[in-house]
Amino acid sequence: MRKVYISGLGQVPVTENWEKSIRELAGDAALLAMQDADIGYPDALYVGNMMAITANRQAQLGTMMSDWLGFHHKPGLAVEAACGSGAAAFRAAVIAIASGEIESALVIGVEKMTDSPGSEITASLATAADAELEGDFGLSFVAINALIMQRYMFEYGWRHADFADFSLNAHANAAHNPYARFQKAISRKSFLDAPMVAEPINLMDASPIGDGAAAIVLTSQPLSHNHPQVFVAASASCTDTLSVQNRKTPTFLTAAANSANRAYAQAGIGPQDIGVFEYHDAFSIMAALSLEACGFAEPGRGPQLALDGKIKFDSEIPVATMGGLKARGHPVGATGVYQLLEVTQQLRGAAGATQVKRTKYGMAQNIGGSGSNITTHILQRE
Amino acid sequence: MRKVYISGLGQVPVTENWEKSIRELAGDAALLAMQDADIGYPDALYVGNMMAITANRQAQLGTMMSDWLGFHHKPGLAVEAACGSGAAAFRAAVIAIASGEIESALVIGVEKMTDSPGSEITASLATAADAELEGDFGLSFVAINALIMQRYMFEYGWRHADFADFSLNAHANAAHNPYARFQKAISRKSFLDAPMVAEPINLMDASPIGDGAAAIVLTSQPLSHNHPQVFVAASASCTDTLSVQNRKTPTFLTAAANSANRAYAQAGIGPQDIGVFEYHDAFSIMAALSLEACGFAEPGRGPQLALDGKIKFDSEIPVATMGGLKARGHPVGATGVYQLLEVTQQLRGAAGATQVKRTKYGMAQNIGGSGSNITTHILQRE
Numbered sequence: 193m194r195k196v197y198i199s200g201l202g203q204v205p206v207t208e209n210w211e212k213s214i215r216e217l218a219g220d221a222a223l224l225a226m227q228d229a230d231i232g233y234p235d236a237l238y239v240g241n242m243m244a245i246t247a248n249r250q251a252q253l254g255t256m257m258s259d260w261l262g263f264h265h266k267p268g269l270a271v272e273a274a275c276g277s278g279a280a281a282f283r284a285a286v287i288a289i290a291s292g293e294i295e296s297a298l299v300i301g302v303e304k305m306t307d308s309p310g311s312e313i314t315a316s317l318a319t320a321a322d323a324e325l326e327g328d329f330g331l332s333f334v335a336i337n338a339l340i341m342q343r344y345m346f347e348y349g350w351r352h353a354d355f356a357d358f359s360l361n362a363h364a365n366a367a368h369n370p371y372a373r374f375q376k377a378i379s380r381k382s383f384l385d386a387p388m389v390a391e392p393i394n395l396m397d398a399s400p401i402g403d404g405a406a407a408i409v410l411t412s413q414p415l416s417h418n419h420p421q422v423f424v425a426a427s428a429s430c431t432d433t434l435s436v437q438n439r440k441t442p443t444f445l446t447a448a449a450n451s452a453n454r455a456y457a458q459a460g461i462g463p464q465d466i467g468v469f470e471y472h473d474a475f476s477i478m479a480a481l482s483l484e485a486c487g488f489a490e491p492g493r494g495p496q497l498a499l500d501g502k503i504k505f506d507s508e509i510p511v512a513t514m515g516g517l518k519a520r521g522h523p524v525g526a527t528g529v530y531q532l533l534e535v536t537q538q539l540r541g542a543a544g545a546t547q548v549k550r551t552k553y554g555m556a557q558n559i560g561g562s563g564s565n566i567t568t569h570i571l572q573r574e
Numbered sequence: 575m576r577k578v579y580i581s582g583l584g585q586v587p588v589t590e591n592w593e594k595s596i597r598e599l600a601g602d603a604a605l606l607a608m609q610d611a612d613i614g615y616p617d618a619l620y621v622g623n624m625m626a627i628t629a630n631r632q633a634q635l636g637t638m639m640s641d642w643l644g645f646h647h648k649p650g651l652a653v654e655a656a657c658g659s660g661a662a663a664f665r666a667a668v669i670a671i672a673s674g675e676i677e678s679a680l681v682i683g684v685e686k687m688t689d690s691p692g693s694e695i696t697a698s699l700a701t702a703a704d705a706e707l708e709g710d711f712g713l714s715f716v717a718i719n720a721l722i723m724q725r726y727m728f729e730y731g732w733r734h735a736d737f738a739d740f741s742l743n744a745h746a747n748a749a750h751n752p753y754a755r756f757q758k759a760i761s762r763k764s765f766l767d768a769p770m771v772a773e774p775i776n777l778m779d780a781s782p783i784g785d786g787a788a789a790i791v792l793t794s795q796p797l798s799h800n801h802p803q804v805f806v807a808a809s810a811s812c813t814d815t816l817s818v819q820n821r822k823t824p825t826f827l828t829a830a831a832n833s834a835n836r837a838y839a840q841a842g843i844g845p846q847d848i849g850v851f852e853y854h855d856a857f858s859i860m861a862a863l864s865l866e867a868c869g870f871a872e873p874g875r876g877p878q879l880a881l882d883g884k885i886k887f888d889s890e891i892p893v894a895t896m897g898g899l900k901a902r903g904h905p906v907g908a909t910g911v912y913q914l915l916e917v918t919q920q921l922r923g924a925a926g927a928t929q930v931k932r933t934k935y936g937m938a939q940n941i942g943g944s945g946s947n948i949t950t951h952i953l954q955r956e
Contacts, residue, residue, distance in 0.1 A: 245624075249701050251656045252947055254655055254813070259946070265812050268813040268947065269662055271653055271666075272651075272652040276634075280651055284653075287669060290673055319633035430648070430649065431637045431646065431649065432647065446647070565634055565637040565650065
């Protein structure tokens with residue numbers, strides 16, 4: 193299959209934005225990406241979104257955005273894999289270009305969550321879990337993650353305080369990202385003293401929802417840019433059981449491991465070659481599990497990487513370099529596209545204050561559900 | 575790109591099924607399709623669905639079905655284009671196989687609508703329209719179609735009775751389809767006397783919702799079968815404005831015409847070559863507009879084809895040969911896959927009492943929203 197290039201990037205700040213509708217948010221990000229690529233209208237449009245049908249009473253966002261942007265009579269498709277929708281839409285577009293079906297595509301990830309009452313959003317988020325085996329028993333999404341974290345702490349002997357550095361790192365990096373939901377560093381004390389959400393997950397373990405949109409223009413040919421070309425070296429997707437209880441090892445993200453390993457094989461590299469890793473730190477436990485699944489730490493040893501300072505932007509395996517889900521924010525269907533945009537910025541050398549050193553390979557991993565639908569991309573600087 | 579073969583078909587009856595959950599319905603259809611193909615697990619799974627997140631409190635059906643069927647660790651994706659979700663999922667799978675990314679795929683269309691109160695389903699269906707320009711003003715989905723039909727009757731001088739034969743044909747054909755929601759012919763009188771839903775659309779102009787699932791196995795190679803091979807000769811998708819009011823000609827389905835014309839060009843044929851056309855007769859007005867958009871009748875002349883008996887299964891342009899949306903039923907996200915399955919049965923020569931005569935080319939057209947997201951496939955017998 194052909195190479196696919198990342199030729200345009202656009203994003204709007206993740207925030208509580210009551211001034212703009214979902215189509216305006218997504219449209220703003222899309223226009224910036226099209227401007228960055230400077231190629232006019234791409235051949236097709238892919239939208240990653242999870243809950244517009246409930247949060248915004250709007251289905252078929254592929255059509256909505258195609259209409260809003262003036263892509264009339266081009267294909268427009270919505271792709272959904274819960275919180276993994278953004279990367280899933282990106283992957284569908286990559287396949288369509290690699291196949292020769294189209295030469296270019298606009299990928300948008302968008303979610304507008306703050307117009308709705310919190311209880312409705314909590315209910316919508318719970319649909320990412322198994323309705324019959326988890327949701328119907330009152331398990332919210334954070335509650336499921338809390339159970340995983342409890343088990344993990346029990347099995348490996350970690351205390352809650354040992355997870356602090358995931359959040360500290362994310363917030364420290366977000367302080368330099370004008371698109372982040374929380375643009376400030378936090379103290380260890382504020383992590384430890386944060387109010388409890390679902391034992392042991394406190395407010396500083398959990399990523400905030402938000403309104404946000406990010407967009408990427410993909411092309412089959414490199415466009416003339418004044419920055420390095422970045423292309424998709426690997427795209428791999430993997431599912432696991434929908435409910436966590438059906439997994440042999442609930443504390444290991446098997447689908448994340450499989451999708452990362454397939455991606456490494458496609459790119460012909462290993463974890464040691466990754467210069468930046470945008471992981472899916474929806475909760476601090478997911479940060480630890482992602483590092484372990486992707487080969488950066490042994491099972492049960494993820495928190496040590498953070499405690500040793502190795503996840504900082506200028507260290508061994510930089511993660512959440514623009515704030516991650518924890519501090520950039522987690523507008524669920526948009527997150528995967530934000531991650532890919534941020535990795536591209538790093539490989540372009542355009543990441544500003546949190547620029548990583550090794551800019552040949554970057555990885556983004558987007559998780560739908562509690563580790564049930566995982567898409568991993570490796571991007572490469574040409 | 576490579577040829578893609580339709581190698582397995584499975585469906586469950588469209589009905590009000592309170593005995594089975596959404597995953598059971600979809601699973602039953604999927605297992606039948608995998609049995610028909612007899613190749614074990616395909617490489618990836620694509621699910622077309624519109625409203626499980628509201629009707630069944632379940633998002634990420636790609637994962638759900640991957641889990642339920644035991645596709646562990648394979649990719650599973652949900653695709654959404656409102657009532658056009660089924661064909662959109664099929665098209666995404668076709669592109670992935672044609673590209674060489676995968677060798678085979680299972681495509682499932684599923685919707686389970688009858689567990690919810692009617693008012694909730696009406697609200698969910700309204701999300702296929704433009705929330706800001708249509709839904710927020712109280713326009714239900716049938717109301718939008720009623721406005722289109724009123725305008726069409728005004729412009730071209732048709733009376734309501736002139737649309738009867740679309741429904742009569744659909745129900746007459748469904749009488750022979752054990753998977754149809756209404757397996758009986760209706761009389762002209764029962765069409766004329768049906769209770770009004772939204773003037774001029776009465777109950778016999780409107781397709782019924784239902785619970786249903788259909789599945790297709792696609793492969794890059796023809797499998798040894800005792801029936802003729804059928805492959806995808808064309809796949810084309812096109813969007814239009816989300817709201818009907820923004821169209822220059824609300825009584826012409828421009829996106830249907832564009833997507834059909836692209837499909838004809840891909841297959842190297844014209845409307846005269848199509849031996850069977852499974853159109854998207856969600857309402858009888860959509861039947862007329864589809865025939866016109868796809869080149870079977872001049873604008874404004876669609877009803878004449880029905881009045882002249884030319885749409886019957888043994889006539890010029892057979893439509894709704896297994897009942898269409900009107901009588902087979904319209905479980906929205908599943909419909910597009912039912913259509914493709916039925917066209918394949920016709921081309922295989924396995925359509926029983928309503929078998930069409932010309933079995934070289936068949937076309938299926940699936941519409942999301944009121945003509946806003948349209949996917950057309952042409953299938954060909956080898």
